[in-house]
Amino acid sequence: MAEAFIYDAVRTPRGRGKSDGSLHDVQPVQLLTSVLRELQTRNQFDTSLIDDIIMGCVTPIGEQGADIARTASLEAGYAESVAGVQLNRFCSSGLEAINMAGAYVMSGQVDAIVAGGVESMSRVPMGSDGGALFMNPLIVARHNIVPQGISADLIATKYGYSRQDVDTFAAESYRRAVEAQDTNRFRRTLMPINDELGVTLLDRDEGVRPDTTVESLGKLKPAFEAIGQMGFDALALLKYAQFDKINHVHHAGNSSQIVDGAAGILIGSKEFGEKTGLKPRAKIKAFAVIGSEPTIMLTGPIPATRKVLKRAGMTVGDIDLFEVNEAFAAVPLLFMDELGVDHSCLNVNGGSIALGHPLGATGAILSATLLDELERTDKQVGLVTLCVGGGMGIATIFERVN
Numbered sequence: 001m002a003e004a005f006i007y008d009a010v011r012t013p014r015g016r017g018k019s020d021g022s023l024h025d026v027q028p029v030q031l032l033t034s035v036l037r038e039l040q041t042r043n044q045f046d047t048s049l050i051d052d053i054i055m056g057c058v059t060p061i062g063e064q065g066a067d068i069a070r071t072a073s074l075e076a077g078y079a080e081s082v083a084g085v086q087l088n089r090f091c092s093s094g095l096e097a098i099n100m101a102g103a104y105v106m107s108g109q110v111d112a113i114v115a116g117g118v119e120s121m122s123r124v125p126m127g128s129d130g131g132a133l134f135m136n137p138l139i140v141a142r143h144n145i146v147p148q149g150i151s152a153d154l155i156a157t158k159y160g161y162s163r164q165d166v167d168t169f170a171a172e173s174y175r176r177a178v179e180a181q182d183t184n185r186f187r188r189t190l191m192p193i194n195d196e197l198g199v200t201l202l203d204r205d206e207g208v209r210p211d212t213t214v215e216s217l218g219k220l221k222p223a224f225e226a227i228g229q230m231g232f233d234a235l236a237l238l239k240y241a242q243f244d245k246i247n248h249v250h251h252a253g254n255s256s257q258i259v260d261g262a263a264g265i266l267i268g269s270k271e272f273g274e275k276t277g278l279k280p281r282a283k284i285k286a287f288a289v290i291g292s293e294p295t296i297m298l299t300g301p302i303p304a305t306r307k308v309l310k311r312a313g314m315t316v317g318d319i320d321l322f323e324v325n326e327a328f329a330a331v332p333l334l335f336m337d338e339l340g341v342d343h344s345c346l347n348v349n350g351g352s353i354a355l356g357h358p359l360g361a362t363g364a365i366l367s368a369t370l371l372d373e374l375e376r377t378d379k380q381v382g383l384v385t386l387c388v389g390g391g392m393g394i395a396t397i398f399e400r401v402n
Helices: 028-043 068-075 093-107 137-142 148-159 163-182 225-239 270-276 301-312 330-339 362-376
Strands: 005-011 052-056 083-087 112-120 200-202 259-268 282-291 321-324 381-388 392-400
Touching: 005 028, 005 270, 005 282, 005 362, 028 068, 028 112, 028 259, 052 068, 052 093, 068 083, 083 093, 093 112, 093 259, 093 282, 093 362, 093 392, 112 362, 148 225, 148 330, 163 330, 259 270, 259 362, 282 301, 301 330, 301 381, 301 392, 321 330, 321 362, 362 381, 362 392
Parallel strands: 052 083, 052 112, 321 381
Antiparallel strands: 005 259, 112 259, 282 392, 381 392
């Protein structure tokens, strides 16, 4: 089997996913077009050598519909021969795009692909595409499907995470993100977004709040208690009858931020590197996806990580750095406890709680962040994993090429 190499990675800043966010006036196709142009400008490759563009997008309707990957390819001035496709595996879409690209290259069917994702959550609201999994009453009732915030609070209830626990984790995510931003750790991958006149709209992740502490987070009210009382707690407890109630501990400050953003990863074969003169930065070593229990929903990173480690013939101790998406604080807390991972090697530059979670792009952003950090600290192997709506998990192992 051929190897799939990562030659470069580019991402936009993450802008607040609200009407007053700095990227709200930028259409999602513009975000993605900027990423594709930047990849080509930095690496000066002939775009006709790219076979395909694979982009994750969780709400592929309206401005994000009509195959935004192909649209952005045309807008970015790539060769007409470059195809494009968008995919949706919920929050893991950006990583799924990378894995799919890797599989194409490993199979020998293509030489080079740009993979990543995009989500403009300020312009195309989360959930606006509907869908039977969350909107069909019979399906919701039959499978005890609840909002993800309820699932996160269910994890906290089942595994005994207190409000203090999740707020402490969140405050540390902010502290690390502030340090990473202040020391320019994102500078290699991060590109600014400018308007048509060349004025910079945003050049750093907008949601980082330096004044966040456990005490300030403690003043926030639980975000999911009210909807739980509307019947979702009862629905979840039908499956988890061993608990009298759900302990609601998550809120806006210890859950992932809604943001806008895009990312692209240049993935190719050894031969692609030889043709272009580009040197690979890393390779995709192994990847895995799994399905998990859909009510508690967010535990998938644990079995997905076990699966990919087994596939790679590795153990947790072989991984130098972990990026676990901080959809909610309880998710990485459970991951660390179940797999015996120390917090010192997990999300070392903060995570989606502090930096934001642009759904379709996050998997690619985490992968880019991981690659940069492996290089900065001269470490070798990293793993990216995300929980996924509907009860799934995904994990990918990356290895530096020295």
